[in-house]
Every structure is written in structure tokens, then in C-alpha cells.
Amino acid sequence: MIKFLNPSYIFHLTGKILNFIKIFIIPIIVIGIIFSLFVSPKDYIQGDVARIMYVHVPSAWISLLCFALISFFCILNFIFKIKSISLIYKSLAPIGLTFNFISIFTGSLWGQPTWGTWWAWDARLTSMLILMFFYIIFIFSYKFITNPQKSSKICASISVLGLINLIIIKYSVNWWSTLHQPSSINLVGETTVHFSMLIPLGIMLFGFLLYTALIFLMKYRIETIRVKKRGLKKL
Amino acid sequence: MNLNVFLMNGYGIYVWSSFLLTFLVCLFLFLKTRKTLKKLEKDFIKETQSLSQQQLKDIKKQKIAKEILVSHSRT
Numbered sequence: 001m002i003k004f005l006n007p008s009y010i011f012h013l014t015g016k017i018l019n020f021i022k023i024f025i026i027p028i029i030v031i032g033i034i035f036s037l038f039v040s041p042k043d044y045i046q047g048d049v050a051r052i053m054y055v056h057v058p059s060a061w062i063s064l065l066c067f068a069l070i071s072f073f074c075i076l077n078f079i080f081k082i083k084s085i086s087l088i089y090k091s092l093a094p095i096g097l098t099f100n101f102i103s104i105f106t107g108s109l110w111g112q113p114t115w116g117t118w119w120a121w122d123a124r125l126t127s128m129l130i131l132m133f134f135y136i137i138f139i140f141s142y143k144f145i146t147n148p149q150k151s152s153k154i155c156a157s158i159s160v161l162g163l164i165n166l167i168i169i170k171y172s173v174n175w176w177s178t179l180h181q182p183s184s185i186n187l188v189g190e191t192t193v194h195f196s197m198l199i200p201l202g203i204m205l206f207g208f209l210l211y212t213a214l215i216f217l218m219k220y221r222i223e224t225i226r227v228k229k230r231g232l233k234k235l
Numbered sequence: 236m237n238l239n240v241f242l243m244n245g246y247g248i249y250v251w252s253s254f255l256l257t258f259l260v261c262l263f264l265f266l267k268t269r270k271t272l273k274k275l276e277k278d279f280i281k282e283t284q285s286l287s288q289q290q291l292k293d294i295k296k297q298k299i300a301k302e303i304l305v306s307h308s309r310t
Binding site: 011221 | 278
């Protein structure tokens with residue numbers, strides 16, 4: 001078990017997993033695109049425009065997942081003060097921000113033909129925009145605050161506040177009357193999306209998760225090398 | 236060829252833009268991250284070259300440093 005927590009073993013493992021992901025990511029994403037754009041049926045109300053769902057929904061999910069993980073690791077770092085944990089949340093934040101931006105932008109492209117507007121100050125949309133600000137403040141706080149203890153405290157505070165926003169995002173469509181539709185895919189409740197649409201959505205989600213892992217591992221290696229470089233200067 | 240596959244009953248512009256933007260943003264992040272990683276590995280190797288023989292020996296005992304040196308020489 002100790003072996004798995006050893007930074008040098010983790011670094012070695014990141015290299016191996018990276019090579020493994022690089023083999024599978026392109027074929028999976030290509031299959032996902034083919035299914036999303038050509039194989040899956042049109043939505044019976046929205047028509048072809050509903051195909052935006054295949055990039056919009058996985059992006060939104062990953063953006064929420066990244067922030068939830070960031071909060072978890074920030075709290076862990078704040079309690080146990082383990083240096084290598086900060087490398088994890090620093091590596092996750094840019095990916096979460098990227099997917100957050102993609103989900104807002106593709107949502108806007110979906111909103112124009114279906115709602116007749118690019119943007120509305122609707123609870124779901126606004127809370128997603130607030131999440132973007134949380135990501136930006138979070139990234140700035142670890143980039144520009146040089147004192148590690150101070151940075152860790154501020155990052156933990158931002159992530160806890162952001163966590164409250166995640167709950168608001170999740171339930172915004174239930175608590176308020178919004179333009180955004182309620183969730184169609186539920187782990188516990190009824191899923192209203194047809195199986196023929198769930199397959200491409202699943203493939204795209206898997207492809208995006210592989211991409212997230214790819215960037216995360218590369219970023220993790222970057223942060224580790226930065227730490228090692230600082231160690232060289234002390235020699 | 237059925238043009239409607241691309242036009243998507245007039246919604247093509249929205250659908251294709253969404254997919255294109257998503258993949259361009261993802262490609263940009265990937266290329267930027269890869270460039271930073273390569274640059275850092277290169278800088279790390281440059282800095283190790285300025286070390287004394289004894290310091291270099293000590294560095295090579297560290298598994299991470301050793302792997303950075305090996306992985307960069309492979310690419």
C-alpha cells in the first residue's frame with residue numbers, strides 16, 4: 001500500500017498510464033463523433049440541434065466532477081498538510097475550467113435555436129457561470145500566492161464555497177422555474193433519454209474522461225518537475 | 236451525397252460549431268500542456284548539466300529525476 005503513495009512510484013505510473021491512454025483516446029473519440037453526428041437519431045422535438053448534447057452534457061459533468069475532486073483534495077490538504085495533494089488539485093483546475101467554458105459556450109449555441117436567445121440569467125446558467133469564476137479565482141490563488149500555507153488555506157476556502165455552488169447547480173432546475181430543462185439522466189430516478197442516444201453520450205463521456213485523465217497526468221508531471229527543479233536550485 | 240447530413244435541417248451551423256469549438260479548445264489545451272511539459276523536461280536536463288559530478292550522481296539516485304532524464308531522452 002505504501003508503494004502506491006510513494007511519489008516516485010506515482011510519477012513512474014503516470015508515464016505508463018499516459019502511454020496507455022494515448023493509444024485508445026483517438027479511436028474512442030472518433031467513434032463517439034460518428035455515433036453522435038451520424039448514427040444517433042434526431043430528437044423528436046428539437047431535431048438535429050439536440051446533437052449538441054453529446055459535447056455539452058459530458059463537458060458540464062466533467063467540469064462539476066473536477067471541482068468536486070478539487071474540493072475534496074483541498075480539504076484533505078488543509079487537514080493533513082500533504083504536499084503532493086496540492087499537485088493533484090493544481091493539475092485538475094485547468095481541465096475543469098476548460099470543460100466549464102465548453103459547456104457554457106455549447107449551451108449558448110444550443111440555446112439560440114431552442115430558446116431564441118444565446119444567454120439568459122437563468123439559475124442553471126448563472127450558477128455555471130459562477131462556477132467559472134470560482135475556477136478562475138482558484139487558479140489565480142495558487143498561481144499568485146507564493147506562501148504555500150496561505151495559498152492552501154485560501155484554496156480550501158474557495159473550494160468549500162464552490163462546493164455550495166455545485167449543490168446549487170445540481171438542484172437549480174428543481175428549486176427555480178428555469179429555461180434549462182430538468183436532468184434527463186438520473187442514477188437513482190428515471191432516465192428519460194432513449195437508449196439509442198445514451199450510447200453515443202456514454203462513448204463521448206468516456207472519451208472526454210480519457211482526455212481529462214491525459215491532461216491531468218501531463219499536468220501532474222509538470223507540477224512534479226517544477227518541484228524537482230526547485231530542489232535542484234537548493235543543491 | 237446527402238447534403239442534409241451536414242446542413243442538419245438548418246441547425247448544422249450550431250451543431251458543427253459546438254463540436255468544432257470543443258475539439259479546438261481541447262486540442263489547444265493538449266498542445267499547450269505538452270509544450271510546457273517538454274520545455275520543463277528540457278530545462279531540468281539543462282540545469283542538471285551545470286551540476287558537479289557528485290551532485291549529478293546524487294540526483295540520479297532519485298527515481299523521479301532519473302525518469303525525467305530518461306523519458307526526455309526517449310522523445
